[in-house]
Amino acid sequence: MTTTERPIVIAGRPLSLDQVLTILRAYSKRTLRKYDLPGAGDPTILTAEEVRRTRAVSSRINEAELEWFIDRGTEAPWLAAVLDLADGDPDVTAGVYDAMTDLFDHFLTAAPRGVNRAKISKVLHVKQPALYPIIDSHLEKTYRDVGRAAALRHPQRGFKSMNWAAIRADLIENRNSGALTAVRDAVQQSTDLSDFNQVTDLRLLDILTW
Numbered sequence: 238m239t240t241t242e243r244p245i246v247i248a249g250r251p252l253s254l255d256q257v258l259t260i261l262r263a264y265s266k267r268t269l270r271k272y273d274l275p276g277a278g279d280p281t282i283l284t285a286e287e288v289r290r291t292r293a294v295s296s297r298i299n300e301a302e303l304e305w306f307i308d309r310g311t312e313a314p315w316l317a318a319v320l321d322l323a324d325g326d327p328d329v330t331a332g333v334y335d336a337m338t339d340l341f342d343h344f345l346t347a348a349p350r351g352v353n354r355a356k357i358s359k360v361l362h363v364k365q366p367a368l369y370p371i372i373d374s375h376l377e378k379t380y381r382d383v384g385r386a387a388a389l390r391h392p393q394r395g396f397k398s399m400n401w402a403a404i405r406a407d408l409i410e411n412r413n414s415g416a417l418t419a420v421r422d423a424v425q426q427s428t429d430l431s432d433f434n435q436v437t438d439l440r441l442l443d444i445l446t447w
Contacts, residue, residue: 242254242419243414243415243416243419244416245257245411245416245417245420245442245445246407246410246411246414246416247379247407247442247445247446248379248380248382248383248403248407248446249382249383252445254419254420254423257420257423257445258420258423258424258427258430260444260445260447261424261430261433261441261444261445262429262430264444264447266432267293268293268294269432269433269436270432271290271293272290272291272293272294272363273366273432273435273436273440274432274435275287275290277319277363277364277365277366278364280315280316280317280318280319280364280365281315281316281317282310282315283306283307283310283313283315283360283364284307285303285307287360287363287364288303288306288307288360288363289303290363291356291359291360291363294359294371296355296356296359296360297356298352298356298360299351302349302351302352302356305349305352306344306352306360309343309344309347312343313340313343313344314336314339314340314343315340315364316336316337316340316364316365316368319365319367320333320336320337320365320367320368321367321368321439322367322368322369322370322401322404322405322408322439323405323408323409323412325337325368325401325405327391327394327399327401327402328391328393333368334401337365337368337369337401340361341357341358341361341369344357344360344361345357354372355371355372355373355374358370358371358372358373359371359373362440366436366437366439366440367437367438367439368439370400370401370404370439370443371440371443372400375446375447376400376443376446377400379446380398380400380403380404381398383403383406384398384399384400384402384403385397385398386403387399387400387402387403387406388402390402404439404442407442408438408439408442411438411442412438417438417441420441421434
């Protein structure tokens with residue numbers, strides 16, 4: 238890493254540009270093409286095919302669970318606008334953070350046995366790929382300490398851990414430092430990484446968490 242190069246930071250861990258590109262080259266292009274590249278579709282309608290796409294990121298959603306997601310989605314408080322996690326400030330009342338919480342909780346509070354936070358986040362990421370992080374056991378472990386620290390910064394929320402807020406902080410930091418811009422420039426110049434041009438900054442950080 239040169240003295241002028243800003244590293245990508247993931248939960249306090251710095252990654253040089255060379256490390257980032259190595260991770261991206263190792264990531265499954267099949268997963269990108271099945272899960273990410275078809276796009277978000279109508280932000281107010283959840284389709285069966287969109288739920289099936291999550292199986293490419295190991296959601297393990299079965300057909301009965303798929304039917305539940307579709308049924309539950311018919312009355313969900315979908316977010317009509319395409320939103321970005323950076324705008325989800327936990328300190329703002331009745332803003333983006335509350336809206337994304339309401340949508341997530343619409344599924345979580347009624348979830349049948351077997352439908353957990355990871356499955357819900359993988360479905361909602363399809364609909365809002367710049368807003369909802371994919372929260373699975375690996376990410377929870379990675380963000381355990383910084384998630385708890387984020388909760389202490391936002392005590393009014395009453396949570397012991399706030400992974401969304403911690404990931405949001407990383408997203409903003411990596412944009413402001415120019416690190417994400419450097420990654421985007423490198424991807425743009427690399428023909429073998431062209432698929433990554435179509436994913437959000439949030440999804441790039443998710444991939445780099447691995």
